[in-house]
Amino acid sequence: MFKVMIRDNMSPVAKERLEALSQIEVVVDNNKETNSPEALSGIIKDFHAIAIRSGTKITEQVLANAPNLKVIGRAGVGVDNIDVEAATKRGIIVMNAPGGNTITTAEHALSLMLSLARNIPQGTASLREGKWEKKALTGVEITGKTLGIVGLGQIGRVVAERAGGLKMKVIAADPFVSKSSAREMGVDLVSLDELFSLSDFITLHVPRLKETAGMINDKALQKMKPGVRIINCSRGDVVDLDALHEAIQNGHVAGAALDVFPKEPPDPSLLILKNPKIIFTPHLGASTDEAQDKVAVMIADQIADYLEKEIITNAVNFPSISKDILLHIVPHLSLSEKMGSLMGQLIRKSHDITITYSGEFAKLNTRLLTHAVLKGLLSSFTDKPVNQINSLSLAKEKGIAVKETMSLATDDFT
Template sequence: MKVLVTDPLLPEGLEILKKAGLEVEERVGLSPEELKEAIREADGIIIRSGTKLTAEIIEAAERLKVIARAGTGLDNVDLEAASRRGIVVMNCPGGNTNSAAEHTLALMFAMARNVPQAMASLKAGRWERKKFLGRELMGKTLGIIGLGRIGSVVAERAQGLKMKVIAYDPYVTPERASEMGVELVSLDELYARSDIITVHVPLMKETYHLLNAESFAKMKDGVLVINCARGGIVDERALYEAMKSGKVAGAALDVFEKEPPDPDHPLFSLENFVCTPHLGASTLEAQKNVAVAAASQVVDFLVHGVVRNAVNMPSVSAEALKVLKPYLVLAEKLGAMQAQLAEGPITEVSIVYQGEVSRLDTAPLTMALLKGLLSRALREDVNYVNALYRARERGIKILESKTETAEDFLNLIGVTVKFKGGENYLAGTIFGKMEPRIVRINDFQLDALPQGHMLYIHNDDRPGVIGLIGVTLGEAGLNISRMHVGQEPEKRRNVILLSVDQAPSEEVLSALRNLPHVHSVKALEL
């Protein structure tokens, strides 16, 4: 079997592949057309951030069984296309955690003490001690957006510098943050109180341009801003304007929305701007860690049939997977839906397996459910292997029970999620042999296919309200493909779950919320 390596990989990783008897083909720096040709005969491929595996390229892979990312981020892989083809996608979470955290601190020190600017001045023959007056980090307030794997290490190191650490992360409970010595605050409070702000969140729809003109306006005058996470989280044009006005005293970016950035990027003209070319994971130790991990995982899968750190399938045998697959899909959908319905940080997840499903190995199902629950927050950093660990890391209590009886169905997975201020109950089943269905949301009984763009609406039980909802969606060009309506008689309210053919915009959601007798509208992505 052949493994294609299209980004630089240290010799330690290559040697593991060769010792396992795999044919290794190194082809670094391929064009998209060259990659399409090279991947055609590959059984596995190992990449870093340089290779873009689009749907078109994946479709050209006739024998490909596994994609391994020697690193964490998977924004350069079309996961849907890979999953559709049955290709396992793996990453190496944790391999570059320390490296990325240390680089964040390096940029923080560089900004605080004007290291790059002072060095350039001295090399140009000037001695300008008074010009480069710095600031101490001790006693300053560091605001961390995203208290996950890397953010928590940054918090720990910053506390060693005697900094006050506050953080915003809606998926971390106050109790867990308290254990870390971190004060959990709202995003607006973080902006208002922080002397230095660093972001450690994945790039997704909700975090794109998270730091924008509105965000900068809420920050302290003279704030320092750092981004070692993903390009696109910071609106670079808005950052430039905030720095020009003096609102932001300094900024350091290791990542850019377009990489490499244009040579005439406006930020490059600012003396108080510090930058590096995506070096967060570029240490010898980190590169060795991810090279060995990626190669070992590919060998385990291709040679021994063992799956580790997969982001699109659980770690189970091929035989067991055939039986579990529909339940895995259902469990992950239940988790994803619960994450979107929760009104605050989740503190407890209680799962009950009823009927036929209770006689199966439910451990992978629990992992799938937790992966769905956490994926919106952690994206590529959560998979079927580490989902339970990531949940416990965030202080989420996990309860699981089984019963061989299910009142109305042959099998049922019921999930109760508790969060600050309330709880939600969801239940799902399998129709036939393969089709997942949501059959209950709290007291609302239904039969819904958990798929695509959905809207969850609470409204008064009055004539004409459903019609107004339909008209509003129709005027916005959204087609309703399925609708389920239930009643809450004691509250004289309806609960509506409907599917639409495209994601509703914020304007559409606002219009729905402003309709008479509509109490709440939530957009769900499944």
């Protein structure tokens, strides 16, 4: 019997999906007092899986007190609240639910853009104060305007598609997308500097990386077209709030719409919160009933698949393998582990390793087999628990270089 904890007011469908399986006991804990790592550390010992949203933090301290934990499921995309590296070293799978909130977040970005263009929140607030400020709240049309999308991933692509229907000219900057791929979506791929200088509206859809932290800073804002309007539904620390506030105050930026903040909830004393040309929402990008149900179903099914069948889907710290490829690879997992164990027993020390895949195997995703070889190898000369999740991490920790080579030639072995 597996025990699963569900937290953060996740949609009830997650509990329903998991309880439908006879081998899983579900405990729902929405107590915010146990969100902290200190409190969670005291109650997680007996659980094999935990499903969370953004409210719960899974730290090294929590993981150190979770000897039975096999999988962490994040009902959403971002895993900033999970120490993925620490989980990997302990052999714990970290899964997310990409795509479940794609449409919802894209729609929210477009809603903010339209609200920004026509001063809708300001008009509402003005009327509630008994004012009638038609002239002061004159807006701009979006038809024919240029929308710059920074990050053409799943959400950015939906934004691009919808914006095209609104008769906007869509350009994008993304180093991981080819011009031909962008062109198929009706998007012109440009450099980031070009996007800054050409866009009337800029919407941000980038992950939290070292390269994206503070990317919208004073220098970037100065490169932007005068009168630009900026929308951020990605990550809070992508935008330097002080620099943005100053750019709006001096008139270079016409306005902004922010759904995310570097620290959430933000400090109420922040100057930017009092800027009338900026509209805010409290991280509502993924907050629709439909999206919450989708990600809850996804993460519940993924956790169940892993606990009961060891099928890995949407893992952020391990290769996800399709069921078709898994059928080809599974019979060779045990052999791969035994070959690694044999090498470990022969050399009895850390040693660089080259793994060659020949014939039909060279066409498949063989990373699972590589992890199995490393599991066998490392288990021969380390007292640390080794499994397929942490084997590559432990190999790197020991300075073992791992090289994979592929050959379509089919060789005979004697």
